[in-house]
Amino acid sequence: MLRxxxxxxxxxxxxPLTLMLLWVDLTFTYQWLLVALFFGLLPLLRLARxxxxxxxxxxxxxxxxLAGLLYWLxxxxxxxxxxxxxVLPYAISLQDKSLMQIVVLWVCVWVASSLAxxxxxxxxxxxxxxxxxxxxxxxxxxMVGFTEEHRLHHMKSGHGADLDCAEQDDNIYAYSVRTAVxxxxxxxxxxxxxxxxxxxxxxxxRIAWASVVPACYAAVWAWALGASGVLFYxxxxxxSIFSFRAITYIQHWGLRQVPFERNGQxxxxxxxxxxxxWIIYNLALHEHHHVQPGIPYWRLASxxxxxxxxxxxxxxxLICLVPPLHRKLMAPRLAQWLQAMSDGRPLAxxxxxxxx
Amino acid sequence: xxxxRAPGVVEELIRLAARIPDIDEGHDLTRLIIExxxxxxxxxxxxxxxxxxxxxxxxxxFVHTTPPAWCQExxxxxxxxxxPCIVYALTHNEPALIKDLxxxxxxxxxxxxxxxxxxxxxxxxxxxxxxxxxxRLGALYIVSSDPDxxxxxxxxxxxxxxxxxxSELVDWWTAQIRRDLLSASGGLSEQExxxxxxxxxxxxxxxxxxxxxxxxxxxxxRLHRLTARLxxxxxxxxxxxxxxxxxxx
Numbered sequence: 001m002l003r004x005x006x007x008x009x010x011x012x013x014x015x016p017l018t019l020m021l022l023w024v025d026l027t028f029t030y031q032w033l034l035v036a037l038f039f040g041l042l043p044l045l046r047l048a049r050x051x052x053x054x055x056x057x058x059x060x061x062x063x064x065x066l067a068g069l070l071y072w073l074x075x076x077x078x079x080x081x082x083x084x085x086x087v088l089p090y091a092i093s094l095q096d097k098s099l100m101q102i103v104v105l106w107v108c109v110w111v112a113s114s115l116a117x118x119x120x121x122x123x124x125x126x127x128x129x130x131x132x133x134x135x136x137x138x139x140x141x142x143m144v145g146f147t148e149e150h151r152l153h154h155m156k157s158g159h160g161a162d163l164d165c166a167e168q169d170d171n172i173y174a175y176s177v178r179t180a181v182x183x184x185x186x187x188x189x190x191x192x193x194x195x196x197x198x199x200x201x202x203x204x205x206r207i208a209w210a211s212v213v214p215a216c217y218a219a220v221w222a223w224a225l226g227a228s229g230v231l232f233y234x235x236x237x238x239x240s241i242f243s244f245r246a247i248t249y250i251q252h253w254g255l256r257q258v259p260f261e262r263n264g265q266x267x268x269x270x271x272x273x274x275x276x277x278w279i280i281y282n283l284a285l286h287e288h289h290h291v292q293p294g295i296p297y298w299r300l301a302s303x304x305x306x307x308x309x310x311x312x313x314x315x316x317x318l319i320c321l322v323p324p325l326h327r328k329l330m331a332p333r334l335a336q337w338l339q340a341m342s343d344g345r346p347l348a349x350x351x352x353x354x355x356x
Numbered sequence: 357x358x359x360x361r362a363p364g365v366v367e368e369l370i371r372l373a374a375r376i377p378d379i380d381e382g383h384d385l386t387r388l389i390i391e392x393x394x395x396x397x398x399x400x401x402x403x404x405x406x407x408x409x410x411x412x413x414x415x416x417x418f419v420h421t422t423p424p425a426w427c428q429e430x431x432x433x434x435x436x437x438x439x440p441c442i443v444y445a446l447t448h449n450e451p452a453l454i455k456d457l458x459x460x461x462x463x464x465x466x467x468x469x470x471x472x473x474x475x476x477x478x479x480x481x482x483x484x485x486x487x488x489x490x491x492r493l494g495a496l497y498i499v500s501s502d503p504d505x506x507x508x509x510x511x512x513x514x515x516x517x518x519x520x521x522x523s524e525l526v527d528w529w530t531a532q533i534r535r536d537l538l539s540a541s542g543g544l545s546e547q548e549x550x551x552x553x554x555x556x557x558x559x560x561x562x563x564x565x566x567x568x569x570x571x572x573x574x575x576x577x578r579l580h581r582l583t584a585r586l587x588x589x590x591x592x593x594x595x596x597x598x599x600x601x602x603x604x605x
Contacts, residue, residue, distance in 0.1 A: 155434035
């Protein structure tokens, strides 16, 4: 367990740095660097040094400047991504590449865009400039109603028939399509009612205005690379939307029917690997986030009774792409946890172990 | 004759409303509302209290006598986010027939259809707003399985006593939340109240420290602890919360 609060705080600076790795990738045409980091190095680090995070940072234990930096890091990540997405079409060429090379390039950019999602998640919980940045970031990735959809997600989570909780026989592909459509519809409905509640005119619809962001990016990509550029951008957005759905699928899988008390049983799976926490702004300490959605990422913590993922997010993502494998890994863990909760006993080491 | 037209009903309703301030526990309030339902011949009632501008689940407080299946469906779909009765309560003071409320989105129409499936065929909504300066408000819904039971006649007969009843309910919830906040905060000392007051008025830690002859770090520590105890997102929110529920008086 890592307890040094200053080290934990400093580690979060890795999050925006990983986004900048995209440029290292492109500069040296080693377009597997980000992929290797996320899907290779992170799980290996976990295997070699399984260091966990259980306590949040106490602001009083770190210098003020570090606390301020923690607050600004997600905004910095957002700005890096927004700038990257605008400059990228001028830095790459699609004409002189084979299909395989374009696919590799897409994978590289997709991993970077997926790593921008945790910053987006953190920012949409804030108001003012940070909230606007979060909205812009999600819109740049094709999720124009993300702020509203995520607000509804928090409202619905933990209540019996929460549709964001995949059932045990739900596969990631059907779940992604279903929740992408239903999520947007619910977000639109919610924003329309917000307009009525706040007395706002029809033209102030925030989702409609957010749609200007991807339209502008599409125009930039079209200008730089033509129709193939627009297609590439659309595929980045599609990939990011799938990544987001996959994260939600992993976080809430199988929990729809769990007997529920608002602050009692689990609403999500958690993963406490510190290296992962550093690059995804503690997104994996999701249970605490649902109990207290307002508190910032660096204060999130885990409890010994939390329902633990058997792997870190990179592997969990790859595994969920193969539904039978996902079910085989997750169902026994869920059953063990439910049994432990029902028996009122502490979780055994095996029931909490994160393999890699 | 409809139950709400029976002699003595209005007086009994006022007596029930008068008992509300003396209730300490939520389950006792539910029992009182069951008496209320029985008195008026209702299928069920819901009282929802919420803060203007705060759509989080935590902002909403419900007390209801409707079937659990309806409650489950309502919360699962987070219908309080789009509920036409809540939208009405935000912008109106007058009780109204639920059937007359405009349904402007697909979500609102789905909610009303679902309510119909659960046997709620007619209803009244009675908004209740807190005293000036407080953002807490409420809406009392009374429903019947008879589509002709809660109609214009019911509205005319029950408008005044129901407004009194709803007003007592929103005051009760405000007092409950205030008690919960006091308990969570461990009580506020005079100095903490002063710090929060100054924070509310936009003073920086440096200014507050100078005013109270202490250090900026000490003020930051105090505010950080208060924010954590009150489970607020920021010190400004903590100060606003305390102000809203009268903890700074």
